[in-house]
Amino acid sequence: MSISRTHVLVAALATVLLAAGCSDDSTTTHTTEHSTTTTTSAAASTDFNDADVSFLQMMYPHHAQAVEMSKMVPSHTQNQQLIALAAQIEQAQAPEMQQITDLLTGFGKPAPSATEGHGGHDMPGMMTGAQMSSLDAANGADFDKQWLEMMISHHEGAVGMAQAELNSGVNPESRQLATKIIADQETEIATMRGMLGQN
Structure with missing residues (x-):
């Protein structure tokens, strides 16, 4: 019983971490793209x-x-x-x-x-x-x-x-x-x- 509960907790923790990881990647990519766009636009106009x-x-x-x-x-x-x-x-x-x-x-x-x-x-x-x-x-x-x-x-x-x-x-x-x-x-x-x- 103890082993099963451990497995469930590990699986749940892995799921949470995976979701958080995806969210971080998405946020990072979005921020990077936004930053690049802003920089390019500024360079073109100045x-x-x-x-x-x-x-x-x-x-x-x-x-x-x-x-x-x-x-x-x-x-x-x-x-x-x-x-x-x-x-x-x-x-x-x-x-x-x-x-x-x-x-x-x-x-x-x-x-x-x-x-x-x-x-x-x-x-x-x-x-x-x-x-x-x-x-x-x-x-x-x-x-x-x-x-x-x-x-x-x-x-x-x-x-x-x-x-x-x-x-x-x-x-x-x-x-x-x-x-x-x-x-x-x-x-x-x-x-x-x-x-x-x-x-």
């Missing part, structure tokens, strides 16, 4: 500084103007080299505008505006309204020359902004974008300078 935000907010309308200038090309010139270059610039910068929007949204910042700073005074290399009107009124070789000179200045401004991001920004994706902008646009500046020499 891994940037004012330099990153400023760079992205300025680069968006800067890119928008370059795309606008590129769209003018096919209707203003027959220069196939210039038409191809403009298409290349548009194809590179339009997706970067979406990337900029996604990054700013991830930072909890408002979506950027294509017209912000469009007066040409807030960002290096931006064309004024008068310059854009002059470009739109030109055709042929005159258009080619104006467009190349303006886009070289525009690209130089973008390179300067991207360099400032590399100097002061901390967000890895923003810095990676800045590095790409410098590489792409310095190559295009060299191409455009060569094309100006041909005109």
Whole structure:
């Protein structure tokens, strides 16, 4: 009788311990998952500084103007080299505008505006309204020359902004974008300078 009671007590104790063990595991797992989620979320929302935000907010309308200038090309010139270059610039910068929007949204910042700073005074290399009107009124070789000179200045401004991001920004994706902008646009500046020499 004594042995049977002992067996029953041992079995009951084992059941209680097993249940407690399961409960502890569940609680631990839940806590760990919650902690990990919180940490990841915090990292995603704090891994940037004012330099990153400023760079992205300025680069968006800067890119928008370059795309606008590129769209003018096919209707203003027959220069196939210039038409191809403009298409290349548009194809590179339009997706970067979406990337900029996604990054700013991830930072909890408002979506950027294509017209912000469009007066040409807030960002290096931006064309004024008068310059854009002059470009739109030109055709042929005159258009080619104006467009190349303006886009070289525009690209130089973008390179300067991207360099400032590399100097002061901390967000890895923003810095990676800045590095790409410098590489792409310095190559295009060299191409455009060569094309100006041909005109």
